[in-house]
Amino acid sequence: MEIIVFLSIVIAVVAVLTSIVLVRRVKKQIAEMTDVLVDVKNGNGNRRILSATNExxxxxxxxxxxxxxxxxSRLSTVRxxxxxxxxxxxxLSHDVRTPLTTLIGYLDAAHKxxxxxKDRDDYIETARRKAHDLKEYIDVLFDWFKLNSDEFALEIQSxxxxxxxxxxxxxxxxxxxxxxxEYDIDIPEQPVRVRLDMDSYMRIVNNLIQNVIAHSHADKIKIV
Incomplete structure (x- = not known):
C-alpha cells in the first residue's frame, strides 16, 4: 500500500514538474511570437516564427x-x-505640360x-492638333486610372x-x-448585332482614326 502511495506521489510530482516545464516553454514561445509580430509591425516583414512540428x-x-x-504580399502590391x-x-507632369505649353504658344501668337x-491659319491648325493629342492622352490616362480602381466597369450590352x-x-x-x-467607307447595310461596351467601342474607333490622321500622313483611308 505504501508503495502505491509513493508511486502516486512521484507521478503527481512528475506531472506537476512536466506541467511547469510545459507552461514555461509555451510562455517562452508566445513571447517569441510576440517579438516577431512586433518586429513585423515595425516593418520587418522577413521575420518568421520558428517552431518544431512536435511543439x-x-x-x-x-x-x-x-x-x-x-x-x-498585399503590402508589396500596394507599394x-x-x-x-x-x-x-x-x-504626366511632363507629358501634359509640354504639349500644353506649345498649344498656348501657338494660340497666343495667333491671338496677339x-x-x-496663312501663317495664322497654320498656327491655329497646329494648335487644334495639339489639343486633340492632349485630349487623347488624357483619355488614355483616365482609362488607366479607372482600370486600377474599383470604379471601372464595362457596360456590356447588345x-x-x-x-x-x-x-x-x-x-x-x-x-x-x-x-x-480621300475616304472609302463600306459598312454593311444589314444589321450586325454584337455585345460590347458602347463608350469603349466609340473611343477605340475615334482614337484609331485620329492616330491615322495625326501620324500617318495618309491621303486615303478605307474603312470596311
Missing part, C-alpha cells in the same frame, strides 16, 4: 507565418502601385497678331454595330474633306 504551439506558429506572408502612380504622375494670313459605326464615321467626314483625305 504545442506549432499550429499557431504556422498559421501566423501564413498571415504574415499574405500581409507582406508597387504607389511607385507606379508616383512615376505616372511625374510622367504675331502671325497673320448593340447594332453597323449603325453605331456609321454614326461615328459621319462626324469624321468633314475632317477627312478638310484634310483632303
Amino acid at each position: 504545442l504551439t506549432a499550429p499557431l506558429a504556422y498559421e501566423i507565418n501564413e498571415i504574415v506572408v499574405a500581409y507582406e 508597387q502601385t504607389e511607385e507606379t502612380n508616383r512615376q505616372l504622375m511625374t510622367s 497678331g504675331l502671325v497673320t494670313g 448593340v447594332e454595330a453597323a449603325e453605331l459605326t456609321r454614326n461615328i464615321l459621319i462626324d469624321w467626314i468633314p475632317i477627312f474633306e478638310d484634310k483632303q483625305v
Whole structure:
C-alpha cells in the first residue's frame, strides 16, 4: 500500500514538474511570437516564427507565418502601385505640360497678331492638333486610372454595330474633306448585332482614326 502511495506521489510530482516545464516553454514561445509580430509591425516583414512540428504551439506558429506572408504580399502590391502612380504622375507632369505649353504658344501668337494670313491659319491648325493629342492622352490616362480602381466597369450590352459605326464615321467626314483625305467607307447595310461596351467601342474607333490622321500622313483611308 505504501508503495502505491509513493508511486502516486512521484507521478503527481512528475506531472506537476512536466506541467511547469510545459507552461514555461509555451510562455517562452508566445513571447517569441510576440517579438516577431512586433518586429513585423515595425516593418520587418522577413521575420518568421520558428517552431518544431512536435511543439504545442506549432499550429499557431504556422498559421501566423501564413498571415504574415499574405500581409507582406498585399503590402508589396500596394507599394508597387504607389511607385507606379508616383512615376505616372511625374510622367504626366511632363507629358501634359509640354504639349500644353506649345498649344498656348501657338494660340497666343495667333491671338496677339504675331502671325497673320496663312501663317495664322497654320498656327491655329497646329494648335487644334495639339489639343486633340492632349485630349487623347488624357483619355488614355483616365482609362488607366479607372482600370486600377474599383470604379471601372464595362457596360456590356447588345448593340447594332453597323449603325453605331456609321454614326461615328459621319462626324469624321468633314475632317477627312478638310484634310483632303480621300475616304472609302463600306459598312454593311444589314444589321450586325454584337455585345460590347458602347463608350469603349466609340473611343477605340475615334482614337484609331485620329492616330491615322495625326501620324500617318495618309491621303486615303478605307474603312470596311
